[in-house]
Amino acid sequence: MMTTIVVLIAFLTLFILYPLAILLVDSLYGGNGFTLDTFRRIFGMWTFRRAITNTLKVGFVVGILSTMIGLLFAYVEVYVRMRKVVGGLFRVVSMLPVVSPPFVLSLSMIMLFGRAGLITRFLLGIYDNDIYGYWGIVIVQTMTFFPVCYMMLKGLLKNIDPSMEEASRDMGASRWKVFTTVTLPLLLPGLGNAFLVTFIESIADFANPMIIGGSYDTLATTIYLQITGAMDKEGAAAMAVVLLCITLAMFAVQKYYLERKTAATLTGKASRVRMLIEDKSVTIPLTILCSLGAIFVILMYICVPIGALFPTWGYKFTPLTFKWFQQVFTRYRGLQAFRDSFVLSLIAAPITALLSMIISYLVVKRNFRGKGFIEAVSILAMAVPGTVLGVGYIRGFANGLFHTGVLSGIYGTGLILIIVFVVRSLPTGTRSGISALRQIDKSIEESAYDMGADSLKVFTSVTLPLIKDSFLSGLVTAFVRSITAISAIILLVTPSYLLITVQINEFAEKGSFSIACAFATILILITYGAVLLMNLFIKFFGTSRKQKEVK
Amino acid sequence: MADMKVKQPKGVKLDHISKIYKDPKTGKDFYAVHDVALDITPGSFVTLLGPSGCGKTTTLRMIAGFESPDEGEIYLGGEPINALTPNKRDTAMVFQSYALFPHYNVFDNVAYGLKLRKVPKNEIRDRVEKILSLVELSGMEQRMTNQLSGGQQQRVALARALVVEPGVLLFDEPLSNLDAKLRVQMRTEIRRIQQALGITAVYVTHDQSEAMAISDQIILMKQGVIAQMGSPMEIYYKPNSEFVADFIGECNFLHGKVSENAEKGAIVSLPAGKVAVRTEKKRTSGEACEIVLRPEAITIGDEGMLPCWVELSCFMGSYQNYHVRVGEELVKITDNCPLNKKIFNTGDRAYISFDPECAHLL
Numbered sequence: 001m002m003t004t005i006v007v008l009i010a011f012l013t014l015f016i017l018y019p020l021a022i023l024l025v026d027s028l029y030g031g032n033g034f035t036l037d038t039f040r041r042i043f044g045m046w047t048f049r050r051a052i053t054n055t056l057k058v059g060f061v062v063g064i065l066s067t068m069i070g071l072l073f074a075y076v077e078v079y080v081r082m083r084k085v086v087g088g089l090f091r092v093v094s095m096l097p098v099v100s101p102p103f104v105l106s107l108s109m110i111m112l113f114g115r116a117g118l119i120t121r122f123l124l125g126i127y128d129n130d131i132y133g134y135w136g137i138v139i140v141q142t143m144t145f146f147p148v149c150y151m152m153l154k155g156l157l158k159n160i161d162p163s164m165e166e167a168s169r170d171m172g173a174s175r176w177k178v179f180t181t182v183t184l185p186l187l188l189p190g191l192g193n194a195f196l197v198t199f200i201e202s203i204a205d206f207a208n209p210m211i212i213g214g215s216y217d218t219l220a221t222t223i224y225l226q227i228t229g230a231m232d233k234e235g236a237a238a239m240a241v242v243l244l245c246i247t248l249a250m251f252a253v254q255k256y257y258l259e260r261k262t263a264a265t266l267t268g269k270a271s272r273v274r275m276l277i278e279d280k281s282v283t284i285p286l287t288i289l290c291s292l293g294a295i296f297v298i299l300m301y302i303c304v305p306i307g308a309l310f311p312t313w314g315y316k317f318t319p320l321t322f323k324w325f326q327q328v329f330t331r332y333r334g335l336q337a338f339r340d341s342f343v344l345s346l347i348a349a350p351i352t353a354l355l356s357m358i359i360s361y362l363v364v365k366r367n368f369r370g371k372g373f374i375e376a377v378s379i380l381a382m383a384v385p386g387t388v389l390g391v392g393y394i395r396g397f398a399n400g401l402f403h404t405g406v407l408s409g410i411y412g413t414g415l416i417l418i419i420v421f422v423v424r425s426l427p428t429g430t431r432s433g434i435s436a437l438r439q440i441d442k443s444i445e446e447s448a449y450d451m452g453a454d455s456l457k458v459f460t461s462v463t464l465p466l467i468k469d470s471f472l473s474g475l476v477t478a479f480v481r482s483i484t485a486i487s488a489i490i491l492l493v494t495p496s497y498l499l500i501t502v503q504i505n506e507f508a509e510k511g512s513f514s515i516a517c518a519f520a521t522i523l524i525l526i527t528y529g530a531v532l533l534m535n536l537f538i539k540f541f542g543t544s545r546k547q548k549e550v551k
Numbered sequence: 552m553a554d555m556k557v558k559q560p561k562g563v564k565l566d567h568i569s570k571i572y573k574d575p576k577t578g579k580d581f582y583a584v585h586d587v588a589l590d591i592t593p594g595s596f597v598t599l600l601g602p603s604g605c606g607k608t609t610t611l612r613m614i615a616g617f618e619s620p621d622e623g624e625i626y627l628g629g630e631p632i633n634a635l636t637p638n639k640r641d642t643a644m645v646f647q648s649y650a651l652f653p654h655y656n657v658f659d660n661v662a663y664g665l666k667l668r669k670v671p672k673n674e675i676r677d678r679v680e681k682i683l684s685l686v687e688l689s690g691m692e693q694r695m696t697n698q699l700s701g702g703q704q705q706r707v708a709l710a711r712a713l714v715v716e717p718g719v720l721l722f723d724e725p726l727s728n729l730d731a732k733l734r735v736q737m738r739t740e741i742r743r744i745q746q747a748l749g750i751t752a753v754y755v756t757h758d759q760s761e762a763m764a765i766s767d768q769i770i771l772m773k774q775g776v777i778a779q780m781g782s783p784m785e786i787y788y789k790p791n792s793e794f795v796a797d798f799i800g801e802c803n804f805l806h807g808k809v810s811e812n813a814e815k816g817a818i819v820s821l822p823a824g825k826v827a828v829r830t831e832k833k834r835t836s837g838e839a840c841e842i843v844l845r846p847e848a849i850t851i852g853d854e855g856m857l858p859c860w861v862e863l864s865c866f867m868g869s870y871q872n873y874h875v876r877v878g879e880e881l882v883k884i885t886d887n888c889p890l891n892k893k894i895f896n897t898g899d900r901a902y903i904s905f906d907p908e909c910a911h912l913l
Contacts, residue, residue, distance in 0.1 A: 166615075166650065173667050
């Protein structure tokens with residue numbers, strides 16, 4: 001166990017802490033010692049100052065909108081009697097952002113509402129609709145991130161003991177009064193939590209502002225341009241430090257203040273089934289509103305495969321053709337792109353799943369020195385925007401450790417891409433692993449020890465079978481996250497590797513939407529296939545199935 | 552405490568109400584509550600008792616308005632209330648999980664209903680203070696609910712319901728989350744407060760001893776229908792079915808045939824012998840019947856009415872516990888204060904006797 005811990009600590013230090021530390025070092029140490037010159041220089045650039053306000057403005061608005069829409073969907077799902085179809089729509093909406101690459105909505109937004117947009121130009125006859133910029137980013141990010149809020153808030157609402165609301169109602173409160181005096185106050189920390197999570201996601205998002213931002217630059221895109229366009233690595237490092245500071249501050253508030261508060265106000269046990277609202281004057285408008293919203297989001301996603309079938313988007317719609325799909329493979333080296341992305345993600349996924357299981361096992365079940373460090377660093381990585389990590393890896397590994405040349409061999413190889421994939425998926429995997437392990441009653445394992453099993457036997461015969469499902473879903477999540485990743489990868493990829501997401505981004509920027517759509521469609525099929533495969537596997541071999549049968 | 556009497560305790564009348572649910576597995580409709588008719592007099596304490604799934608909680612929630620009856624009408628203080636939503640009904644409920652608001656302190660929890668009623672601030676303070684002293688929580692106003700023990704939370708829940716002076720007070724298994732000792736203490740407390748205020752109370756529980764200790768009337772339910780209603784003593788000594796007899800306290804059943812009618816009773820012939828039993832109903836001779844005997848109503852001795860073999864003899868402190876075989880049937884006996892009595896041992900031959908007044912014929 002000792003070696004495992006040492007290796008883990010070394011890995012986390014080298015690939016999470018060190019790249020972040022080197023950013024700080026780089027931007028603070030000039031040729032002759034400590035200096036604030038780099039920071040002074042970047043804050044002197046008005047483009048950078050504007051990028052900060054842009055980013056915060058977008059993050060704030062997206063956070064608010066996503067939280068509100070998420071709350072509406074969650075409330076309707078938990079409190080209102082609705083048809084099964086509507087529930088199905090909700091599930092699809094919450095699933096889509098998971099399986100699709102992060103920027104497809106930008107593509108469909110441009111294709112539907114852009115200058116040559118299907119809706120704007122052909123349905124409404126507007127020729128100069130400018131979707132690029134602030135509103136484009138806000139709309140697309142809101143549609144991408146509100147499902148996350150919806151899932152979070154749904155969980156919280158389900159944990160509110162319905163008796164509490166019944167007590168309020170019993171003492172004379174109207175439904176609205178119940179909502180404002182009981183439900184909302186209980187949910188408030190959770191809403192703050194959802195807001196901050198979305199805020200962080202929004203300001204860390206790279207691909208959407210890149211594609212639909214136009215001249216509206218955010219921090220993530222500014223950093224990218226600073227390093228790829230202006231070739232100013234020190235400046236980019238300093239900018240990355242600024243971005244990191246913002247997300248870390250948000251993350252600290254969310255983690256150590258709001259999450260604790262959420263836990264304190266929600267009892268976490270529902271004593272009985274909630275009575276659903278059946279009053280038609282409430283259910284019908286709410287269901288219709290949410291269904292329309294959900295259908296709109298789904299249509300946006302569907303627009304991508306359809307866009308790949310039109311001969312020329314915006315000009316020629318018939319006959320539908322597969323020529324773009326063919327060109328992906330014949331002209332644009334699609335096979336290599338898919339192979340590279342697929343293979344690298346396939347290598348990264350099991351490593352991530354295994355690492356996060358080991359980390360969560362150690363954190364939950366063992367006591368050792370350095371445990372706090374391991375937990376903190378692997379969770380901290382969640383707050384690190386991909387762009388920041390990318391810049392950190394460039395600064396940290398391009399010339400070797402601390403620019404000494406040691407380990408510089410991994411820079412530009414597939415290995416560093418795999419490592420980035422692992423580091424980017426590790427926090428989510430660890431978090432779900434920890435919560436899965438915490439659910440196992442300690443006495444179950446103790447009884448196995450008691451009957452003479454050693455710790456390895458206990459792990460393999462009791463713990464592992466119980467967390468099998470969680471491990472499996474961690475595996476698939478890691479795979480999906482890796483194959484759809486872009487923000488850190490785009491800074492580190494070299495011409496010897498073609499990655500799908502990078503390709504899509506390139507084509508989208510060039511305005512070749514049909515080919516971008518064809519790539520994106522195939523990518524979505526792959527990720528969706530992986531998720532489907534996982535669900536099938538869990539259904540037939542998972543632990544939950546056996547438990548259900550026993551019942 | 553005289554000034555705290557509720558102004559107007561209300562009666563509750565359930566006029567043949569039914570509730571139909573869909574079985575989630577089979578998809579078939581079934582009656583969760585079937586044709587329950589009940590008239591609760593103002594100021595009385597009525598308990599709905601029964602095993603889980605008998606419809607007692609559903610009945611209570613229909614009175615509160617969280618469920619609406621599919622058949623029948625509910626009256627509160629003579630007014631039909633089926634059409635009223637829970638917030639418009641003059642009821643207040645104490646929940647099994649207490650359902651205290653974790654974001655409010657004790658004072659705000661109790662004052663909640665009064666604030667909704669727009670009671671002036673001064674009056675709210677006075678009333679909350681008074682009710683908190685009644686449930687012996689004075690000085691705890693500023694505590695948050697998670698700083699209270701289970702028993703204290705229970706009292707806050709009770710105070711919160713009482714302070715709005717409802718026409719009827721509803722209890723949904725309020726003591727089931729407390730430990731045994733506290734449970735006994737709290738039920739005495741609830742009964743004391745109910746009597747002091749003269750409030751109507753409907754109380755749901757599955758604990759028969761709780762029901763006995765606390766109620767004016769017990770309504771025993773089984774599979775959605777009322778099995779029997781009456782005072783605790785009636786239910787205990789004059790059960791109308793094997794189910795009721797068995798559910799309330801421990802019970803022995805002796806199966807036999809009515810051999811002849813006697814004055815104010817019957818002679819029952821059992822395989823082990825003939826015994827006289829008191830019964831109000833005329834029985835025809837030859838009819839199969841059961842004698843219901845409570846364990847403490849039977850005495851054991853060297854001579855008596857029916858011979859038996861002792862199969863188990865166990866000292867329990869306040870009583871000696873016997874299991875004896877009478878003919879084919881097992882009979883349990885609790886023999887109180889065994890110190891100066893003869894103790895029979897396993898395998899001994901003995902006789903049992905009982906007072907015909909204490910035996911009940913089914």
